[in-house]
Amino acid sequence: MAVLHITKDTFEAEVLNSDKPVLLDFWASWCGPCRMIGPILDEIADEREDIKVCKVNVDEEPELASQYQVVSIPTLLVIENGKIVNQSLGAKPKAQILAML
């Protein structure tokens, strides 16, 4: 499945009420390290049917960013049943991102 772009209107349905674990990436177009992991997240989204990969653009969705106290990007969260079960900051290799799940 392709990466899903989330807004505050779709957040609850797609992320909080998701039946699969969600890998959620807070990013911005001007952030180099965010762009670095972009292709890695696309790959993970393609390869893993058992999870959902979602992205929040912090410029377009500042409410979501501040709700999750994001002040450093990229921030990756793993959300299961509406709760954060894992998180990491900064660009990470694919193996380390997969290990968060």
Added chain:
Amino acid sequence: MSKVYDMIIVGGGPGGYTAALYAARAGMSVVVLEKLAAGGQMVETPQIDNYPGYIDGVDGYTLGQQMCKHAEKYGAQTRYTEVTKLSLQPEMKAAETPEGVYYGKTLVVATGANPKHLGVPGEQELLGRGVHYCASCDGMFYRGKTVVVVGGGNTAAADALLLSRVAEKVILVHRRDTLRAARVYHKPLMQAQNVEFYWNSQVQEIRSGEIVVQNVHSGQKNTIPCDGVFVGIGRQPASELVKGMLELDEGNYIVGDETTATNIPGVFAVGDVRAKALRQIVTAVSDGAVAVHYAEEYLATLTE
């Protein structure tokens, strides 16, 4: 036995991809092993103003992508994987990754450098929640707030300038009484209305909402209220992989002269990870080209 490349390159920054370009054009089989994505440290800057040919500057991510495509156009390959272990024998070099082992007749270490940490209480605990190392990534979260920048070199000066356009107030804390940064930064920084300086000051501790600094002469401590701290005190070489194999200097940089050759035949060190006077994109790309020149010489001795 698996494929043996003429050259394995560890790290896909400007040094690594220039070596890949030159090696591919010299007809060598070459693979770049990069743990994240092309560009290395360059991706952390949205504006590079001193890479010749780009009069209006270029953003680092784009330049990295271009360097990668340029090398791949001539046949270089890229594998996105992290090298976790190296074995460097004169007759065969091996790079271990989670996806398997790569073998090469020559190997180029182009792993670059990472930000240096202050090593003070609170730094680790507040990482990404008040302590930052990338102003161009995280600066915008401090719109209208007060931030401290630590350091006096190019990184700190560029960070302070960038942040002065976003934050309400920028306080630069430096342990000396003048900036070490290049001259182009001095005037704009001194003229910025919202930049203050704490000279001769060393950071003692970072707490949530404040930073404690101490004057190096008087010993007096000051607590400065701030919303975030950006650490720009320089870089440390990413040389852990080769510790115990390649000769390192006291700063853990790989010792290699202008030929980029190391103490192991057929192993070269390029870019920021090598002991040298100036760590910039132009010097990294220069190293990459030179390494291939000497790698070709080395390969010729193998077939003699």
